[in-house]
Amino acid sequence: MTPQREMIFRAFFELGEHVTVAELYRKVCEKNPAVGYSTVWRNLKLICKVGLAEEVNLGDGVTRYDRITRQPHGHLYCLQCKKLTEFEMNSITDLLDLAAKQYDFAVEGVKVEISGYCRSCRKMNERLAKDGRTN
Amino acid sequence: MTPQREMIFRAFFELGEHVTVAELYRKVCEKNPAVGYSTVWRNLKLICKVGLAEEVNLGDGVTRYDRITRQPHGHLYCLQCKKLTEFEMNSITDLLDLAAKQYDFAVEGVKVEISGYCRSCRKMNERLAKDGRTN
DNA sequence: TTGAAATTGAAAACCGATTTCATTTGACCG
């Protein structure tokens, strides 16, 4: 356990959900600018390997690291503002396990991503559309 | 509508599900080696834009292109042999729509990926483990 | 037929992820 490792682990859990390597690196640099990017990356991988987080890939080119919570959750991903919202998946995972069982598939992990438009983005778009029409 | 475009569209639908750019490029080159990789890439993007396919991202570094079918489906992704198997999601999408509604979220697309180990990989691993023990 | 707009192919640029490697560090043992 090195000081860098402790600092990185600590920062990861302070920063909350859906962290990117770059974000965590920036955060860690505030405390100690000598820490290397690759060290942050490696420790993030380590956090995953020991089962405290998992990678989340939304197809936007960057990998995010998400704390693994007791309750499985899915993601609502706004295509406009890129915000991620979590929702509980208790009943859904039962159905998914059932589906997997029918294929004799041993489940390790489940990812559910719903993409679309969040409330606030839709409201904003409505307002902009109206303004456009009246001008 | 150029001959390249027609060839690429045709090859995409012949090749079936979960195609990568490189795979489709190889396929197209068999017919016409003069076609460029970027043309294949651009037309794959176009196929997505017109709503005939969607990108699938499994976190393994390559983007796959999947035909959009009438019935929504999820994926079983074997972490060992990398095979993708599809399963129907009729009842599941209802639950997901419900979850989205609770957040006033306008759904555009849903992705469900279950990672784990397929039957044949597990069988093979059992056999290898046994052989290892007896030697 | 003609010209603007779209498409193409080769190559380069991009960019996050990952590896390399020389150096430092920390846990452990006597």
Next chain:
DNA sequence: CGGTCAAATGAAATCGGTTTTCAATTTCAA
């Protein structure tokens, strides 16, 4: 306490898929 060695680190290089650039070609509607 040193000494030892495997693990960890940081800077830089590399990797590999994706995306852009740009000059040349093709399409298509007028």
